[in-house]
Amino acid sequence: xxxxxxxxxxxxxxxxxxxxxxxxxxxxxxxxxxxxxxxxxxxxxxxxxxxxxxxxxxxxxxxxxxxxxxxxxxxxxxxxxxxxxxxxxxxxxxxxxxxxxxxxxxxxxxxxxxxxxxxxxxxxxxxxxxxxxxxxxxxxxxxxxxxxxxxxxxxxxx
Numbered sequence: 001x002x003x004x005x006x007x008x009x010x011x012x013x014x015x016x017x018x019x020x021x022x023x024x025x026x027x028x029x030x031x032x033x034x035x036x037x038x039x040x041x042x043x044x045x046x047x048x049x050x051x052x053x054x055x056x057x058x059x060x061x062x063x064x065x066x067x068x069x070x071x072x073x074x075x076x077x078x079x080x081x082x083x084x085x086x087x088x089x090x091x092x093x094x095x096x097x098x099x100x101x102x103x104x105x106x107x108x109x110x111x112x113x114x115x116x117x118x119x120x121x122x123x124x125x126x127x128x129x130x131x132x133x134x135x136x137x138x139x140x141x142x143x144x145x146x147x148x149x150x151x152x153x154x155x156x157x158x
Contacts, residue, residue, distance in 0.1 A: 055133040069119040076108035076157040083148025091140030100130040
């Protein structure tokens with residue numbers, strides 16, 4: 001019995017000390033701020049893709065264009081403006097070839113594969129545009145390359 005009493009005393013003293021240490025610890029709290037910064041957008045570039053030499057006066061065809069996304073986040077193309085060719089030579093006048101616009105679509109325009117709408121970060125997408133050659137095109141327009149200025153409206157898709 002005496003052994004039991006001797007054992008109980010150190011256990012009780014140890015428990016009291018442990019409890020005392022727990023309550024003797026000082027507590028505190030902290031406060032402050034965090035800082036986050038936004039990036040800026042980098043304009044995309046529209047570059048000619050593939051086209052066939054299949055235009056003639058009154059013809060309708062299609063061309064592809066590639067839209068780059070140099071940004072670190074995905075984007076969607078929502079529209080592409082109509083294009084009109086620049087002056088090719090003295091006789092083949094500006095506006096001889098035009099492209100239809102791709103009208104605004106809040107859900108994004110489908111790319112040439114028919115299903116993809118998002119251009120990945122630092123990626124590119126390919127789009128099909130319908131082109132037309134004027135019925136008034138003259139012989140000086142034969143075997144020419146027509147350049148059309150285009151503008152695309154893009155928005156982040158993150």
